[in-house]
Amino acid sequence: MILLIRNYLIFISIFLYFNCHLLANELMSFDTNINAPLKVNAEKMFIDKMALEGGLSGSVSINQGPLNFKADQMEFTFTNNTSMPIIKNLYASSGVVISNQDMTATGNNASYSVSNNEIILLGNVTVKNNFTTLKGNKLLIDLETGAINFIADDNQNNRVKGVLRQSETKDE
């Protein structure tokens, strides 16, 4: 009986070890609303109609419903639609922060695909909420569901590292 319980505990431990980040990903998600308008704030902006590209700089902030997307600089490409400039992709660089009321993801760069409703955060990615901190190199945020998913790179050194905490008070 003791042997059975020991084997069961070993199995549970191994399962948790290999799936902790998957469980954390499942538990952690951003609050999103793709039906809300995009509100953009920046110090400067330029539009180049010939190159079909533009840029935003100086404390750039994009807000859509409960989700905030901030960076020092953003560049975007758009299609040559006569009635409306349709933004295809947006690239954020330097000090990228994606946040909700109780969750924050930071990284070096980010790519926002407007058509696919997803943001890919790249380089030194850290996701934090009140209980958990996850680190990795590439994070996919699905803006329709708010779900996050760390994507494994070919480089095996870029493994996801997670810290699961029960509560703030117990840690102290």
Next chain:
Amino acid sequence: MINKDIIQNIRIKRLRFILPLIALVIIFLIIFQSINIATTKNDKNLNIILSEQSNEGVLKPSMIGETSSGQPFILNALRASPLGPDLKDIELENVSIILGNEGVQTISVNSRNAKYFAKNNIAIFFDDIVSKTSDGYDFIAQVVNVNLETGFTFLNGPVQGKKGEIEFDAGHVEIHERGNKIFISSGIKLIVPASLIQKIGEE
């Protein structure tokens, strides 16, 4: 008598030098003025067509020209009156300007009042300004400065802009290179409606 003759002779000798000098000065002035008129005509490449004249200025004036980059422009107003004594600077009422080639890309500015400064070749528009580009950008600004030498348009704010369903507010907007480049600065707040984002997703 001898003294008087001597004095007269001296005067005549002086006049022999003074009169040709005066003549030379007059000739020089005439030549200088004609050169000056010729250069101003070629310099600016501007033609002012005056349709009707009144005592208080010019009614329905029209200015046709070209910027240094070859961008044509036409400036029309309901009335023009001179600003200052040298009659070079002009004050305009109910004025409009169209920069650029029809069918390619044009920028238009309409306002209740404007001033044209010949020295800098700049037109400053103010009061009830509406500015548009032919590809659908609309702007409302406090003051618009159009440099007729370069063709650059500077809109000072607060500036309200619109392109289709996208609306924005900014402090300053610059339109460069025949309207192909737009620089927005001094704080920009832009709103993209959700319906447009959904359209992008569908396309």
